[in-house]
Amino acid sequence: MTPAHLSDTRPDFTPFEIDCGKICAFRFHGNLQSELAAGRIDAATAVDLLEDMLMVREMEEMIVKLRAGAYEPIAGFNYRGPTHVSIGQEGASVGACSALTLMDYITSTHRGHGDSLARGCLALRAMSDEQLRKRIPHSKAASCLELLEEALEEHVYRTVAELFGKEDGHCRGRGGSIHIADFAVGHLGANAIVGGSVPIATGAAMGLRYLRTGGVVCCFAGDGAYCNGVVLESMNWAAQAQFTNEIAGDHRVGVPIIFFVLNNHYAMTGRTDDEVTGGPAEAAARAKAHIFSTWTPTAAMATP
């Protein structure tokens, strides 16, 4: 028998057609009430998610106000640096991070304050008291709730300090807004190069596959990034046949990555719909071209 790695592709010019299949979108028709009824979320978690979304919104509105000198608590503060806010995308950041565990990782974008705050807050909420105490070793909190509250505030503090370029920031002020990272909670970094973090996420996921330790990488990137060469390279990389076919021997395991497309319909000011790319379904069609398993959470979740 020919060994699996030896190519034996013969000339074959038989005419064929490929059915690229259906791509389903916007399939979720439920709401909080139906999710509560189905037991997929509880009331306290819903409030936590809202709180985390509010924290992102509040922080980004602060940045916008600071630029205009109109953030009252520190009115005279001279904020320098980018104002790449993600106002309106809080649901995506918080929602995605709420589905991750402490074993998982994220990578983010230049518009990544929301992803960073969300990953931190949701990771803190999932931590044991012992893990929280390790994160804030000087805490004198008496109860679990106090401990969590302190850890959340410290996370906001270290995030804002990073935006302000301060030594207490997550990256000691060396990274700032568009390079914020918090490796202790599996945040492998925002990235000021559009698409730049996508191969990093892919490599981290490939590493998880190699280590066989479980976990996934959630790779946040915008619709604009999906026109970048390295992003297309990464999609192909993750979908390589050799990871799952007979060449992989007894380790036929795919690369555990979620390409989470934050489709805000703009690549800077260029419209990804009908201007700088193709039509609105282009991004989804590209995933199909790389033979990803297209998971439609909404379809499954909408069924009571």
Next chain:
Amino acid sequence: MSDPRNEYRTREEEAAWKAVDPVLRLEKQILECGILDERGIASLQAEVRERNARAAIRAAGSPDPDPAEVIKYMYADTVAEKVPPAFQKIALLQPPPAIKRTDGAITYRDAIKEALIEEMKRDARVISYGEDVAEYGGAFKPTKGLLEVFGRDRIFNTPISEAAICGTAVGAAMIGLRPIVELMYMDFLLMAGDQVSNQAGKWHYMSGAQVEVPLVIRASVGGGKGYGGQHSQTLESIIAHIPGMYVVYPATPYDAKGMIKSAIRDNNPVMFVESQLPYGEKGVVPEEEYLVPLGVADIKRPGCDITLVAYGPAVHDALKAAERLKVESGLSAEVVDLRSLVPLDIETVLRSVEKTGRCVVISQAVHLGSFTGEVASTIQQEAFDFLDSPVIRVGAKNGIAPQSHVLEAVFYPRVEDILAAAKAIL
């Protein structure tokens, strides 16, 4: 978004998106489900606002970084001295191929291979991938036979995706692996420009030293084989100019083995440059374990009349020139092999120049912007009082590597060029 937003979208479009604001929608649903009432929502909003304000006030008043530490965290100062127990157990599919020695000598190619085998046997975190590296053993065969020993989990072929090759290595390194990736020709580095220079090199610093990025990029230089403009470049000067990467370029089999082992164990990203010309050249390489440290130059030939500083294949030309200076003019040239551009051991160079008073700096790189300029200017700044003549640089022509054998022969610096430069200042 913080721009005025009136140049590229309608007000109506923005209003339509604001109507589906996720924060407002979740608030509304929480109200509708009776989880919180209006007062409850208002109090949650106030709590968040106050917490953020407290954090902002504290952050605004918190200390700035110390200006004295402006480049602190550029490089990790650690190496993987010990392998964690979980990664010490290595499954070999078959015994590694024995590297044949003749009077203790092996080729440069085999020196690399022997080092990779040793390091992959030592540490399961070390994996290796690139174009053609598996069954084929790499375009120039330094990884031939490794697949059969370590299996496809640890050494595998990749798509022709240089940016993803380097970028995935960054991600894998961030979560604890130690990848060695191959760029078949150093010219292809430019395809991976962002991933090497903005990602691999920068994350240790940009994260405030939260993460180390231990990876090795093996880049092979094709110059001298008649491959023309896109397969002949030696681009180490570009990477040396980008802060965050280590750049090493060993000239001999002994240094190649010892330095790639050090590079693999180092917790910084290392650009490991190999020239294709000496892949078949032999040199004595011990079978037993040894490391050659990164950032330590080596005096390849002692002398007292002139210093010839070189790295990579230019070291061999410098040695030939030194021999001819002795035979033809009775002069004693000291040859300093930099071995490593970043970190740079300028001290060894300066000590030599202080002794000889004369110096030629040689590389195969295109003259304009070559790293030799950095070395020459540092010598002139730090050892001016010891110099008896200007420091001269020898490099390739300021042009594009030609395919024609006749043209290529004059494009790269020749031994005669080094001799002429030396004689001009002696």
